Amino acid sequence: MNTWIYVFDEFKPVDIDTNRFELAEKNPIELFNTIRDVLGEYIKDIKDVKVYDIYLNTKAFELLIEYIVRCDLGEISVKLIYSKNPREALIHYYNYEKST
Numbered sequence: 001m002n003t004w005i006y007v008f009d010e011f012k013p014v015d016i017d018t019n020r021f022e023l024a025e026k027n028p029i030e031l032f033n034t035i036r037d038v039l040g041e042y043i044k045d046i047k048d049v050k051v052y053d054i055y056l057n058t059k060a061f062e063l064l065i066e067y068i069v070r071c072d073l074g075e076i077s078v079k080l081i082y083s084k085n086p087r088e089a090l091i092h093y094y095n096y097e098k099s100t
Contacts, residue, residue: 061083
């Protein structure tokens with residue numbers, strides 16, 4: 001399994017059909033909806049979801065979508081990561097953010 005959510009400094013594996021990743025470019029909010037149920041153990045009462053950024057590294061076969069989720073806790077960051085090594089993908093993403 002190569003798909004993870006990263007929320008509250010925790011990686012959680014999720015089962016998403018890789019064919020769904022075409023939504024990353026076309027409709028990333030619909031892709032978020034595939035993990036909404038899993039997030040239920042972390043977040044209650046999701047009010048709004050916005051895409052903050054999308055990071056794609058074709059050389060390392062990594063995809064990271066950062067969402068800002070408005071919920072009962074306020075605004076939190078939720079990252080959907082496709083990578084064999086999600087920690088490394090997260091580091092690559094943060095380095096990418098610094099450079100832009």
